[in-house]
Amino acid sequence: MQEFLQNLLNGVAVGAIYALIALGYTMVYGILKLINFAHGDIFMLGSFTGFYAGGWAAAHLNGRAGTWMSWLVAGAVMLLAMTVCGLFGYLNERIAYRPLRHAPRIASLITAIGVSFFLEYGGQFVFGPDPKFFPTLVKKHLIRVDGIVTTNYQVLVLIVAVIFMAILQFIIYGTKFGRAMRAVSFNFETASLMGVPTDRIISMTFIIGSVLAAVAGILYGLSYPKIDPLMGILPGLKAFIAAVLGGIGNVPGAVVGGLVIGIIESFVGASQFSSFRDAIAFVILIVILLFRPSGLFGKYEPEKV
């Protein structure tokens, strides 16, 4: 039982990070019907921003920080990462995707892959290919409950993820802006006819998605301190699969999908099939697309001619 709960907890902690990234994928796909391959690399940029900013802060504080100070610094680092990633997300859309909005889908797909590789290998070029170690922004404490051991990081990940998801939910369903977003995802042309500034909405969607990816990046850096420029590939792919699992375009679905993938991975990793852990996510994808392509919460949309 203990082992089961421990694995469950581990799975949820990882899944929360996947969920944050998946939200970005699902929102962009809902609006533009585009898989933003580069999203996973925005996540990577968030981690690296945290690394450099956090490293700079740590060097200047030199261990003199008390608990309050280190939380403040962590918050500032996260805000900085959110700004940087938001900027990159905006630029990505403006430069690479907007000109191709009316081009065949293949062109956007190839461009997205190109941007992704550019960020990855450009990152290797700029940051160096060797792994870096994320600074300890907040001190780690072990928490023991009834035989299950966890760290305050895992709890932090869960709390922060829930907060941001709640904020997103509020934005989408409780603000005029959110209504505009939903309108654009229903029907692009009609929304623009109704006076919705579609370009701005799309830019904001990218920015929001990238901000969430930045949060995920910081949380990931805290939990798994080893970061390198190629770190966004696998989590990005898994987060995309999570979005598909939940029904792409569906916001709560992305969260559920992320948690499900995280939990399944955790249990597979603990079993004797642990060497196939990376392939499991792809198997899930193929199964979903074969048997329920609209995902758990999506609707089947027949293609109109």
Next chain:
Amino acid sequence: MKQLPWWIRDAISAAIFVSALIGLSYGLEAIPIQGIAYYNRIIVLMGINITLAVSLNIINGHAGQFSLGHAGFMAIGAYFAAFLTVDYFSPWVNRIPEGPAQWLAQNGLLLLAVLSGGTLAAIAGFIVGQPSLRLRGDYLAIVTLGFGEIIRVVILNIDTVGAARGFIGIPAWSNFFWVYFFCGLTIALSWRLVNSSVGRAFLSVREDEIAAEAMGVDTTKYKVEAFVIGSFLAGVAGGLFAHYTPAYLNPTMFTFIRSFEIMAMVVLGGLGSISGAVVAAIILTFLPEGLRAAKDMLHMSKDPRMVIYSVMLVVLMLTRPQGLFGRREIWQLLRRKKS
């Protein structure tokens, strides 16, 4: 004068092609430049890349099915062909005393191994082609990528073919002749295919699938057929690659990056253009070597190849998404200029 029957014309072309290849394979090695072995190596690798690009062009370019898992098919062809030679064919050949009998056996069995590898890859292509029935564009790309990764992870766990250590001991039977023989075959096949009724069906599926279905074209059948043919040829390329010095295979040679590189060749050349794929494959095979020289000259410590690839792809999509030749072939473009 009445034209000779098509099969005699084909036989003559084939005979001329084969003799040209034999001549080249001896001649290229005899050129007395320093480092000729190294250049020959690049030329042979280029031949393999051309075969891969043209085979992917059948799936992506002619049939319009965006497949990102091509490296997986190449891997299957490579590993299966190598498995056959190492475990069965090589011991037989080694028992025959040296001489024309052994030479014949070696080449014949290489052919058999490579074609078997291609066949297994074709079967895999059939399996992968099935989901393509329902998926479009982006989804298909991800699923094929997934299949490619699954294939690689499975091979990584098979110890008989070396798993993570890699497959060593493969006899180096592949050479310039075989690689370019199959390269020529692939190009000829692709050209014949696209100009046939099957090819026409591919094009119709690419242009407008729903309209094609409405006109009675069995889109399902043709999509799967494209996958099967494309993956067979990729498997053959893989088998030839496996047997080329140093005749060493490792699953890390068949990651998504390899699929991406082949895709970059097809996109650069123009989705749907065979000659485009050939030209792009040539350019992109020489590019890393050129970059290596540039790196030495400029004393750069890092390799900018992947960064250049990705920027090239994005710029290409933004400025000239049809690639170098679009959907046309190079001789059609030249002819247009004349008139």
Next chain:
Amino acid sequence: MARLEHGLECAPVMKRNRFFPLVAALALLLTACPRKNEVGTATAPNTGDILIGEYGSLTGPQATFGQSTHNGIMMAIDAVNAAGGIHGRKIKVLTEDDQSKQEEAANAVTKLISQNNVLAILGEVGSSNSLAAAPICQANKVPMVTPSSTNPKVTTIGDYIFRICFTDNDVGSNMARYVVEQMHVKRAAILTDVKTDYSTGLTATIEKTFTSLGGQIVGRASYSNGDSDFRSQLTAIKQTKPEVIFLPGYYTDVGQIAIQARDLGMTQPFVGGDGWESPKLVEIGGKALEGSIYANHYFYADPTPVVRNFVQSYRDRYGAVPDGMAALAFDAARVLADALKRAKALDGPSVRDAIAQTRDFPGVTGSITIGPDRNAVGKKMVIEEIKNGQLTLKGVIEPRGAAVQAAATR
């Protein structure tokens, strides 16, 4: 030009046929040229610098290994040249980067042999890269000396391939034996990196020796090189309550694994092989690695003069403490230079024979003798322990297999 009704053009067959005969004729003319001997033998010209090739991962994920190796080689060759070179001729090292990719390793080695006409080749660290390059060296009769590839298969490629470090078999069996005999451990778990040949091979050897000595492997799990989350595997291992955990992987993952294990409340020490060797090991793993041990090729604080001089010179030249790769590369280069001096002639076969006859060469990593299987016979292995954030010497395993408990030195 045939123009069919539907407007699509067909490539005219006659036009194609006009082309081919010309090409064929030209090609057949080339057949008249004498066929060049495909398998050449490396022969150095009689004067000028002696050319040696080096291929390594100078960029890419294993860049630190390649960089250390390069440093070690250059330091050794510069010293040899300063002392007069080989019969008055200097050695020049031509370096090619293979970016940690096997195909690039093959290309790099082909280039060095055919374009640069090198006499011998040094490299690589990663066994899969060595396995990709060795057949080319063997086919061209160019001796290849690998300083740090530990996979046993490397030297089986052919009689021109040599190795001066111990193999995975030695590491596995010695570590298992040490753990059973010196640490009196009966129950152990193994966490394997299935993505690298190094780790899977080592796992097999450890398991075999450990069980043959009466130990029991109570837990097994696997991960992939580069993974970041190991909690599931560690949770499964935790349930089996082992006394130690074997971790035959690379330093990049070891630190993370140790940290996550401590996060889960696990206190067992870890036991590893030479893949742990890196200046970054303690930096990554920190306190989580306290009390863990691993097998290495040499100990940097060894007081013997050979090691002390080496470490001092390396520090002066490169500003860092040399790791095992640098030490092995230093030895490999010096063994090669020594063989060049002893060789009857400066061509492939003679150099090969000279390398094969290396006996009791005084290396930084111990006394080097090349055995009949072209591996270094009876290399000494040091066991290092992480204590108070520093690497300390816990023991030395001499060739005969009996482990010697050395007093902990700083």
